[in-house]
Amino acid sequence: xxxxxxxxxxxDSVILEGPSVSQIPPTACRRRRLSPGGQRLGLxxxxxxxxxxxxxxxxxxxxxxxxNPLVAAWIRSEVQQVDNLRVQIAGSDAQILxxxxxxxxxxxxxxxxxxxxxxxxxxxxxxxxxxxxxxxQGRSPLRLLAPVPVQVSLRLxxxxxxxxxxxxxxxxQLAQAQVQLPFGGQxxxxxxxxxxxxxxxxxxxxxxxxxTPEGVEVxxxxxxxxxxxxxxxxxxVNPLWVSEGQEIPIPGLADFPIQLDPGVRIDxxxxxxxxxxxxxxxxxxxxxxxxxxx
Numbered sequence: 484x485x486x487x488x489x490x491x492x493x494x495d496s497v498i499l500e501g502p503s504v505s506q507i508p509p510t511a512c513r514r515r516r517l518s519p520g521g522q523r524l525g526l527x528x529x530x531x532x533x534x535x536x537x538x539x540x541x542x543x544x545x546x547x548x549x550x551n552p553l554v555a556a557w558i559r560s561e562v563q564q565v566d567n568l569r570v571q572i573a574g575s576d577a578q579i580l581x582x583x584x585x586x587x588x589x590x591x592x593x594x595x596x597x598x599x600x601x602x603x604x605x606x607x608x609x610x611x612x613x614x615x616x617x618x619x620q621g622r623s624p625l626r627l628l629a630p631v632p633v634q635v636s637l638r639l640x641x642x643x644x645x646x647x648x649x650x651x652x653x654x655x656q657l658a659q660a661q662v663q664l665p666f667g668g669q670x671x672x673x674x675x676x677x678x679x680x681x682x683x684x685x686x687x688x689x690x691x692x693x694x695t696p697e698g699v700e701v702x703x704x705x706x707x708x709x710x711x712x713x714x715x716x717x718x719x720v721n722p723l724w725v726s727e728g729q730e731i732p733i734p735g736l737a738d739f740p741i742q743l744d745p746g747v748r749i750d751x752x753x754x755x756x757x758x759x760x761x762x763x764x765x766x767x768x769x770x771x772x773x774x775x776x777x
Contacts, residue, residue, distance in 0.1 A: 550579055553618060554587075557625040563595040580619075582628065584611035598650025600643040602758075608633040608767075627769040632746075639759040644680045676700075685754050686720070706730065711749040717741040 551570045559565060567590075574585040590605040611631050617623035647653060657675040674694035681688040686708040693701040708720030719739045723730040743749075746766030753760040 550615065553625055554589075554613075558589065558591075560624075561596070563597075564593060565591040565595075566593045567591055580615060582613050582615040584613060585609060587611055597652065599647045601637050602640045602643055603636075603638040605636040606633045627767065630746075630766050630768045632764055632766050634763075635765045636762050637760075639761070641680060641682050641757050644682070644759075645678075648678050648680070673701075682754055682757050682759060684756055687754060688725075705733070707736070709752070709754060711752045712740065714748045715743040715745060717743065717749075717752075 550572055554572065555568055555570045558568060558570070569588075569590045571588045572579065572584055573587070574583070578585060586607075586609050588605070588607045590603075592603050594601045594604050608631050612628040614623055614626055614628055618625040648657075657678065673696075676692040676694060678689065678691040681690075686706060689705045689707075691703055693703050695701065704725035705722060706725055707722035710718055710720050712718040718741065719736050722733045722736040722739070724733050725731075746768070748764035749761070750764070751760065751762040
């Protein structure tokens with residue numbers, strides 16, 4: 484089902500509808516279907532129409548109510564899938580029309596971005612700069628102008644993790660993996676196939692097939708805890724190599740640090756049966772901005 488832009492005079496707002504949005508009775512609004520390629524252009528044209536007939540102050544009074552669907556359309560264009568998308572923007576009309584968003588909140592379910600899947604995501608940001616003027620006039624798609632730190636709350640399920648393990652970025656990392664077996668010796672390159680994660684209370688079980696340089700497949704199971712260590716670092720807790728019913732400690736991986744992006748901060752990380760709960764901060768950068776290296 485293609486997205487639908489629906490104007491509701493009684494609420495002085497535009498509603499962007501899609502497969503996951505509840506249906507509104509035909510008498511409640513007039514709908515115009517937008518092709519995927521013209522989604523943002525159609526909304527930009529819709530936003531520019533009032534300027535042809537209304538003085539600028541009158542247009543400013545409705546700008547804030549029309550920006551929400553424009554941002555929603557932009558988000559939908561950037562991701563492969565998202566359900567129950569909600570966008571709430573707070574600020575005066577003058578601030579918004581100048582591209583300065585004092586506060587915004589975005590939430591959605593079943594989000595897929597570049598092969599990564601998240602069951603639930605909520606973002607809260609402040610002092611956001613967007614090219615609102617250009618977008619309203621149809622001269623440019625809506626885009627971020629400066630890095631913005633956002634508060635993040637997300638829930639990852641086992642299915643999310645296992646599907647994300649098939650993402651091209653993860654697969655390329657696995658293809659270059661160096662694995663050291665717990666029996667000693669130097670790390671050697673292994674091809675990691677069919678990785679599968681099971682989430683338990685305060686720990687996770689990882690199963691995979693390791694293919695040696697000689698082409699021999701070795702089934703492996705690793706059981707480990709995972710905790711935050713500092714604001715942007717994780718560590719493995721008591722990792723065990725499970726073989727033929729026996730659990731063998733892996734000293735080389737005990738307390739092994741996993742460094743995260745410098746723009747990530749962990750406030751809460753909780754492993755529960757079947758899901759991971761995360762709360763923290765993430766810096767979102769404009770497409771052309773370079774991410775600082777930590």
